[in-house]
Amino acid sequence: MNASVQERSAEFRPASRLGPIGVSKILKITSLASDLKRHGRNIIILGTGEPDFDTPEHIKDAAMRAMVAGATKYTALDGTPELKAAIRAKFKRDNGLEFAQDEISVSAGAKQILFNAMMATLEPGDEVIIPTPYWVTYADIVLIMGAKPVMVPSQEHNGFRLVAEDLARAITPRTRWVILNSPSNPTGAAYSEAHYRPILNVLLAHPHVWLMVDDIYEHIIYDNLQFVTPAAIEPSLRDRTLTINGVSKAYAMTGWRIGYAGGPSALIRAMAVVQSQSTSCPSSISQAAAVEALNGPAEIIGERCQSFQKRRDYVVAALNKIDGITCRMPEGAFYTFAGCTGLIGRTTPDSQCITTDTDFAEYLLRSVGVAVVPGSAFGLSPYFRISYATSMSELEEACHRIALATAGLS
Template sequence: MASRLASIGVSQILRITALASDLKRNGKDVIVLGTGEPDFDTPEYIKDAAKCAMDNGATKYTALDGTPELKGAICAKFKRDNGLEFAQNEITVSAGAKQVLFNAMMATLEPGDEVILPTPYWVSYADIVLIMGGKPVFVPCQEANGFRLTADDLVRAITPRTRWVIFNSPSNPSGAAYSEADYRPILDVLLAHPHVWLMVDDIYEHIVYDDFRFVTPVALEPSLRNRTLTINGVSKAYAMTGWRIGYAGGPRALIQAMAVVQSQSISCPSSISQAAAIAALNGSADIVTERCRSFQARRDLAVRSLNKIEGITCRVPEGAFYTFAGCAALIGTTTPDGECINSDIDFAEYLLRSVGVAVVPGSAFGLAPYFRISYATSASQLEDACQRITIATSQLS
């Protein structure tokens, strides 16, 4: 194994999901709340577009980083939803938003370059930085501030080696989202540090609640446009995780460098998936809005149920489909088998073993002691899971 892999591993989310799947195969009744994937199917009009593409012979290699038709749909989306103007040569399309991130880091990081990650963070950010020889700089974001980075914390984290700062709003795992007022002081800091580039992961843009108004940084501060990569995709809003289409808009030179990386890895995204993504982006937003209402009802159920459990606290997230619940009061307790709960990892393992509920410990996302629940599942499963967690915690002493 290459030395670059020594400090990373398979995502803990995937590891827990695999363990839960093994238990299920062995006959254990397990509810898996660890996967960041909508339980809805891809809308029919999107699948029909893919079938039509196949029938019309669109089964060959495409342009390296996206067809002109899909890039056109992405440009229209950025203008319609975000007020951003991009030319097609400022757009990249890849096999999921994760591949876009990977390409950007491969294209820009030198050994020792620093990337600021507000924690809790999506697990892949840090490992991608490490693979490229970079250094993740973790900045804890306190629950008291809604798990959002403050301008003062950002200033303290910036050094001459800082290359990027990554924002994910709404956030995986916390569901926290940045309003215009939240972003403004942070953008002022970036204006004062012209060597720092901004990477924005907007993949949960369309999954926001309670009249929260989504904003993306470049729309607020156009002068940052030439050092910002704005990433998005169709996986979450359109329930297209398996189709693997992510995209981004950014400075032409960066997009060209990312194309060089992609030319030596995936060559191009799937032709059929690109056709489906065009239909998603150009289609009606009604089904996205309808599904968002369903997610909000599940969020309310999950937050209400978790806050009723002694020893657990849970803030109300602004978006995405996760809760990030605190379990500090349960650290130091003892299980019926006499084992001590010393960490949120211990607590997550206890829930899986004792009552068959798979959650992801906050430690996996760089902030403890918490645990993440994905409520992208049925209300009945959420109710059952929270009842089981209640039973499990009541047996701790």
């Protein structure tokens, strides 16, 4: 073999399925901001979707007890009996949903639950309806499976919630799933029973369409709004609904990597087959910690939610005082999704024109060291997302810097 042939054979060729997707823009921005911070820049990062609180002590103690007791071996493929029992109790206690043991799946994070479900069900050419703005992972997993994400815009004047008539128009014979996320990443929008009902009525008229519900921000909800989940509202949809949740957000356990879901046993079995050939069981120690999280005292969840609500109120008020920015009050999660239409067309001090929300996000990072995520990353422009899951002092400084940066535009 000559040298030129050897050189060609050594070239890396990625799988074609990766062609339409790339590394999340959220991760890119966070990585860039972190790199600037390491090199001495005073950077405030408001792009990360994880609580700044630590995992509660009683949960960490349960993990240590499990290690001391030798619970460090492989567990059952998709969750220990103890954790599945805790999840079943949680669904009944918090949501009025009853699941059998074989209707529960546990994975290394809610993201793996999503991946397993789509891998287990989607064929090339199938369609998945995703309301926009959306968490970018939804669409990318669909694309990896060779299926088609069908984006249905949810506008600010509708509270960034899906409209039933738009959903009905988007459904085709190839539609396999509809994904709903409440409270939402990136907008913080939440659905009440009244908001859900027209959407569920559409799904009742299309029995070939399944519903994937991402409830990961269930316990971060404000202003005494009652959290509801579709399978509890419309029991006749239970046998084609996958209800997804996890311990990452409510219990500040993002690094523990435990997500779970309740759904029809046939789907759960198919998801287990996928998991058996990828990660196998989740971490035994993390599962023991998750049992304590779900069964243990819950007061700390409410206390932290109150803290998030104070931060939300501050950030929304501060952004709405800035000329060119408008910000809707989110009902839950820990994000604001602010509009920057009024800044488009303005010019930076170094004569760069702000033509997109990405331009504005880059300007904030470059000029005042504040990292936000442009709305285009979530499928809707011109907006930008702020995660207020950080200290109030950092939020105050960040909003001050954003105000200075926008005042410098002409």
